[in-house]
Amino acid sequence: MSDGGTAHVRPIKPADADRLRAFYSRLSEESIYFRFFGPRPRLSDREVTWFTTVDYVDRVALIATIGTEMVAVIRYDRIEPGEAEVAFLVEDAHQGRGVASVLLEHLAETARENGIAKFVADVLPANQKMMAVLKQAGYTAQSRFADGVVRMTLDLTPTETSQAVTASREHRAEARSIERLLTPGSVAVVGAGREPGGVGQTVLRNLLGADFTGPVYPVHREARAVAGVRAYPNVTAIDGEVDLAVLAVPADAVIDVVKECAEKGVRGLIVVSSGFGETGSEGRARQDELVRIARAYGLRVVGPNCLGIANTDPAVRLNATLAATIPGRGRVGFFSQSGALGTALLQRVAQRGMGISSFVSAGNRADVSGNDLLQYWEEDPATDVILLYLESLGNPRKFARLARRISRRKPIVVVKSGGTTQGVPTGHAAPVLGLPDTALSALFEQAGVIRVDDLIQQFDVAQLLACQPLPAGPRVGLVSNSDALALLAVDACARAGLEPRPPVNLGARAGAAEYGTALASLLPEVDAVVAIYMPPIPGRAAEVAAELLRVSREGGKPVLTTFEGKLGMPPELRTGPAPEQGSIPSYAAPEEAVRALAHVVRYARWREQPAGTPVEIGDVDAAAARELVERMIENPPHTGPLREIPGEHVRTEVEASELLARYGLTIWPAEVVSSPEEAVAAAERLGWPVVLKAADPEAAKRAGTVRLGLAGPDGVRDAFADLTRQLGPDAVLAVQRMVPQPAVPTVVNVVDDPAFGAVVSFGLGEVTARLLRDEVYRLAPLTPEDAAALVRAPRAAPLLFGEYGYPPVAVEALEDLLVRVGKLADDLPEVARLDLDPVLVGESGVIVLGARAVLRSPEGPRPDDGPRRLS
Secondary structure, eight states, rough: OOOSOOOEEEEEOGHHHHHHHHHHTTTTTHHHHHHHSOOOOOOHHHHHHHHHHSSSSSSSEEEEETTTOOOOOEEEEEEETTTTEEEEEEOOOGTTSSSSHHHHHHHHHHHHHOOOOOOEEEEEETHHHHHHHHTTOSEEEEEEEEEEEEEEEOOOOOOOHHHHHHHHHHHHHHHHHHHHHHHSEEEEEEEEEEEEEHOHHHHHHHHHHTTTSHEEEHHHEEOOOETEEOOSSSSGSSOOOSSSSEEOOHHHHHHHHHHHHHHHHHHEEOOOOOOGGOOOHHHHHHHHHHHHHHHTTTOOOEEESSEEEEETTTTTOEEEEEOOOOOEEEEEEEEEEETTTHHHHHHHHTTTTEEEEEEOOTTTTTTTTHHHHHHHHOTTTTOOOEEESSSSSHHHHHHHHHHHTTTTTTOOOEEEESSOOOTTTTSOOOOOOOOOOHHHHHHHTTTEEEEEHHHHHHHHHHHHHSSOOOSSEEEEEEEEEEEHHHHHHHHHHHHHHHHHOOOOOOOOOOOOOHHHHHHHHHHSSSSSEEEEEEEESOHHHHHHHHHHHHHHHHHHHHHEEEETTBBBGGGGGOOOOOOOTOOOOOOOSSHHHHHHHHHHHHHHHHHHHHOOOOOOTTTTOOHHHHHHHHHHHHSOTTTOEEOOOSSSOOEEEEHHHHHHHHHTTTHHHHHHSSSSHHHHHHHHHHOEEEEEEEOOOOHHTTTTTTEEEEESHHHHHHHHHHHHHHHHHTEEEEEEOOOOOSSEEEEEEEEETTEEEEEEEEEEEEHHHHHHHHHEEEEEEEEHHHHHHHHHTTGGGGGGOOOTTTOOOHHHHHHHHHHHHHHHHOOTTTEEEEEEEEEEESOOOEEOOOOOEEEEEESSSSSSSSOOOOO
C-alpha cells in the first residue's frame, strides 16, 4: 500500500459474514452515509447474505484483510451487457493508505476478464475521496451531475495513463516499504543470548556499537539484561513501540515470534535464522508460512538466512547485521543476495575507502528483493550508484522494467553469479529456458545495467562512478612515468574498444609539476585520462596526488590512476575525509583501470541514446491474431505435432504464415510435396526457377538439404530423387520459388520465457554465424532503437552494410520486421516460440522463407503483467 504496509486482497466468501459485520461496526457515520446515501446503523442478515454471496461473474466483490480483520471491500454488479456499477468502502482507520486504489486495479482486471468494459458509480458531491480514487485511476473518466448525485463513468480499457499510474503507485509503495525498514525508530533483537559470539548477541552488539539513534530492546526468555541492556521475555512485553525486529531464534520458533511481532505492531522483520528454503522442502514450507503470516499482518521480511541491513545516515546509524565492519557514509547502495558473502563484501568496500548509503542482504529473498531496493534507491537522495550481487533473478521482467528507467539517472552495477539464472535452490530462481548466458547479458545491456564478471570488477567500476563524472566518449589520454605500464594501458584500451592517444611518458623522476602540466594539456583533447604513478623511489606521492586532484577538478572529466599500486581511494587522492565526488580512484594495475573505464564508457553511451518507446503499427490486428491462436490451441491443425511436455502445458507446432499476416508480414509461398510429379506441378504454379528443400524443421538444419535454381521439370525430378536418398523415403519436401534478388540470410526467433516474457533474438543465417551462436537478444516489445541495435550487434552484421563484397541491403525493412515480430511476441503469450528461418534481406526488402510457431495455453499472466501484487 502507499505507506509501505501490506494487505491481502481476495474474493469475498459467504464465510466472511461475521468479518463483514465486524468491519461495518467500526465504520464512522460519515463513511456509511457516503456509501448508502443515508444512515444505516447496522446491516440486516439479508443484506449480509447479499453482500457476501456473489457469482464472481456478474457480481464480484473483493476484500482487503490485515491479519484476520477485513479493512476494505469493493464490488461491482453488472447492470447491462458490458457495464457494471462499482462501489467501495474502506475502514476509516485505513483510509489514505491506497487500499481502494489497489482494490480498483484488481476489480477492473476481473471485470475485463468477464466482458465488462465500463464502470459507473453514483457518488455524493461531498464524497471527494471516492471521486479522487476514480479520477486518479488513469482510465478515461466522464462525470455528470443530476438529482443531487454525481454519476461517474470509467472506460476500463487500459491506457498509457492508467498503466503509468499503476507503475507510479507501485514505485511509491515499494520505496516506502523499504524506507520503513531502513529508518526504524526502534529495534528489537529476538534471541539475543547472554553468551558472547551468538548470532543474536552479535547483532545486538553491532547495533549498539554503531550508536543506533533509537532504543534497542533485547528479547530473551530468561535473561534480565543482555550486553548491559535491559531484556524482555517476549516482544509483546516491550513497553515501547517497536518498528523493526531482528529474529535470531531457531527456525522452528520463528513462526511464533512473527505472530508476537504482529500482535505488537512491528512493521518489519529481519530473519537472520537459517533452516528455511535453503534446506529443502520442509524448510521451504516453513519459509512460505513465515511470509504468509508476515504479509497478512502488514510486515515486510528481509531474509531468512540473511546477514541483515545497514543504514549509514547520521540520523539513523543502523547496523542490524552480523558484520562488525560497516563502511562509512557514502553514495553507494549495496544489495547482496548472499548472506555468507556479505561480510567479506562490506570489508572490501571499506578497505577501498568507499562508503555506502545503505546495505541489504536478502538471503533467501522470501519477501524483500533487489527489485524492492531498486524502487527505494531510485528516489533516495543519498544514493548515486547501485550495486547488486545476485545469485538468481526473482522477477526478471520487472527488474528489466525498473532498471531501464532507473539507469537513466543512476548507474546499476550487477554481478550475476552462476552463468545461468538457475541460481540457488530457494525457489526464487528464474530459469531462462533455451537461452544462453549471453542472452542475459544482452538483456542487461538493453536496460542500461553494467554487468561485470566478479566482485573485484564491481568495486572497480563503482569507485569510478561514485567519484568521477561520466566520460563523453571513448578517447583516452595516458600519462605515465613508466613506458612498460603505459604500453600495457594502450593494449588494454584497444582490447576494450577504447581509443587511446599516444601515451605521455614523463620519466621516472617526474613530480607534481610535470604531472599537473601533462594532465592539464591532455584533458581538453580526450574524454578521460589514466594517470600512472609508480616511482622507483617513494617520497613525493602527496605532492603528486594534490596536483592530480587540483587539475582534475578544473578539467571536469574522469581521471583514473594507478597510484603506487594502491587499491581504492587512498587518502592522498581524496577530496576530504570521506570518498566524496571528486576523489580519484586508484587501481593496482593500469589494465584494471582501463577495464573499469570501458564499462563506464559503454554505460555513458547507452545513457546518451534516446530511451525510445514502442511505436503504433497501423496494419496490425492483434485481436484477430489472439482469436487465431486460441482457435489453433483448441483445434490444433494437422500441420504440426501435438504433444504434452512434462511440467508444461499442451503445445502444438504450426506453420505461422496466417499468424504473421495479422501483423503485416507475408511468407514467401511454398508447397509441401510428396512425389516428383507433385513437385513439378507446384513449380509450375509458383513460377520458375524454384527451390526444393527439406520441409521438416529438424531436417532443414542439416547441411545440403536445399537444391537451388531448378529451372525445369527434369531438374526438379533429379533433385527430388537426390534429397529422398539423402533424407529417407519418408522425407517431407517443399517447393518454393527462387528469390529474384541477391540477399543476405538472417534468422529471427522468439522465445517466451516464463520469467522474462518474450525475448527476440536475431542473427545471420550463414553457417559460420550459426555455429558460433552469433546472435543477440532483446526483450519485447521492441522500440525502433532496440531493433536498430539488434541489427548492428552481431559480429557478422557488416555483411548487411555492404562489406566483404556483399551489396548493402534494406536494413530499414529488416528493422520494421523486428518491431512487428516484437509486438506479436508481446501481445501473445500463447506463442511459446516463433522461428523465422531464413529471413532474406535484399536491396529492396525482406523475404521470409519459412516460419513456424509453437503455441501453448498460458498458465496465467506474465510475472509483471496485471494488477500490482507481491510476488
